[in-house]
Amino acid sequence: MPKLISKDLYRISFTLKKEFHRRVFTAVFNFVLIFVIINLILSFVAFPVKERSDSMGPDIAKNSLIFVSPLNLPVKRGEVYLVDKNSPVNTVGKKILNAAIRFFTFQKRGLEKNTENLSSRMCLRRVIGLPGDTVYMKNFVIYVKSAGEKYFLTEFELSEKKYNIDIEKLPDNWDTLVGFRGSFTPVTLGPGQYFVIADNRLSSLDSRLWGVVNKKDLVAKTIALYYPVKRARIF
Incomplete structure (x- = not known):
């Protein structure tokens, strides 16, 4: 009986850990996704x-x-x-490069002066x-x-x-x-x-x-x- 209880506890613990990791991954993924979307908007749209x-x-x-x-x-x-x-942002290539720089520097830097x-x-x-x-x-x-x-x-x-x-x-x-x-x-x-x-x-x-x-x-x-x-x- 104790062995069965131990196995059940292990199974429950594993399931809980798996669910916890899934929730953490989902939360991190959502945060990164929102961050990327906001930066893309700030870089390319407004x-x-x-x-x-x-x-x-x-x-x-x-x-x-x-x-x-x-x-x-x-x-x-x-x-x-x-x-x-x-x-200096006067060609398509430079516009793309400028947007990339602004994206990775949280909109603080770019080819142009700080906007x-x-x-x-x-x-x-x-x-x-x-x-x-x-x-x-x-x-x-x-x-x-x-x-x-x-x-x-x-x-x-x-x-x-x-x-x-x-x-x-x-x-x-x-x-x-x-x-x-x-x-x-x-x-x-x-x-x-x-x-x-x-x-x-x-x-x-x-x-x-x-x-x-x-x-x-x-x-x-x-x-x-x-x-x-x-x-x-x-x-």
């Missing part, structure tokens, strides 16, 4: 950035937290992009001019003539997105020909070229200084603002 300046006010206030997507989506007039004039913080080199800017457009500025408002059209329209008439610009602090006797220019003569964009500009027209660097940017310079498109919560929205 990642967060923080706007640290007033350059996109009033629509995107300083310290706002925004999700941007590196997916190669069609660029539409009026959309806001994370722009990097000197981005958790926006620098003066990497910043949010609004796309106003598309390839083939002719654009000029008067009193800080952009006027656009699309390719094949005869007349110029304001940026607000043509944009698919509604937004506001900040020129309310314009000082008396401001010379729009110096500093951050409030006016410039027509510029025609070539294939693959875009004109980007800040919503705060008085104190931000953009295509007025850089010149036009290329598609590769548009690193990621803004898709949602999630903080402050009261201003949360989908772009």
